[in-house]
Amino acid sequence: MTKSLANFTGRMLLVGCGNMAGAMLDRWLQAGLDPSAVAIVDPFAQPRAGIGHFGSTADWKAAGGAADWIMLGMKPQQLGEVAADLAPIVTDDIHLLSILAGVSLADLAQRFPDARAQVRILPNLAARIGAGVSAVASLGDSDAAAVDALLAPLGTIVALADDMTMDLVTAFTGSGPAFVFRLIESYAAAGERLGLSPDDALKLATATFGGATALLAESGEKPGALIAQVASKGGTTQAGLDVLDSDGQLAALLTNVLRAARDRGRELADIARGDA
Incomplete structure (x- = not known):
């Protein structure tokens, strides 16, 4: 599988871009992801050249644009607040990605029922240099090949049949x-x-x-x-x-x-x- 994202055609919205999401984004940019295809909603995120930054969730449509990939990277405790505003634009053509510790696929499906797929990803910090490991489980009509292509630049991918062991994986590889x-x-x-x-x-x-x-x-x-x-x-x-x-x-x-x-x-x- 190629580890270049130069031909990645999707548009991505990052909701929260702290240490882990930032490490993933930096690696994606190194792998050729077009910065103009990314927007970030996070008042504290480090500015990155060519990427649209929004400091609040006041206008999700402006932040998301034509996003077909949305990744949740804020604190898990913020899920309720974020979901209330974000759910209306998570439609059946959107892959919803989540790196939120403790938030199950069932939780995501309840909050974002119209998403094409809910994809739970447990990465770790070594993704920053392409030496990480990402455990992945999903619900819905997930394009597994596209998800794998997106995660390949981060390092090893471990596909799980479900997310029953994700809390342990969070501790084992995430922490x-x-x-x-x-x-x-x-x-x-x-x-x-x-x-x-x-x-x-x-x-x-x-x-x-x-x-x-x-x-x-x-x-x-x-x-x-x-x-x-x-x-x-x-x-x-x-x-x-x-x-x-x-x-x-x-x-x-x-x-x-x-x-x-x-x-x-x-x-x-x-x-x-x-x-x-």
């Missing part, structure tokens, strides 16, 4: 980069405590994590097989692994991290529906 960054930060901090300079510790930690994940992706091997290639019985690596593996604490900690993020996604869904 995942922040958890990895925290691990790298903590790894570097440990190196500092044991004598490395701050700059050296961060450079070494970043290169170690980056090289390890690149090797895992490139080799096609399981993590355990690669661990065995590094660790030898009674060696330095095994001594460290014994601490990591002690009483299953690492797995338990990460499970609790993912559970907390998943459960917060469900809470946000309740808020978006007005149930909380």
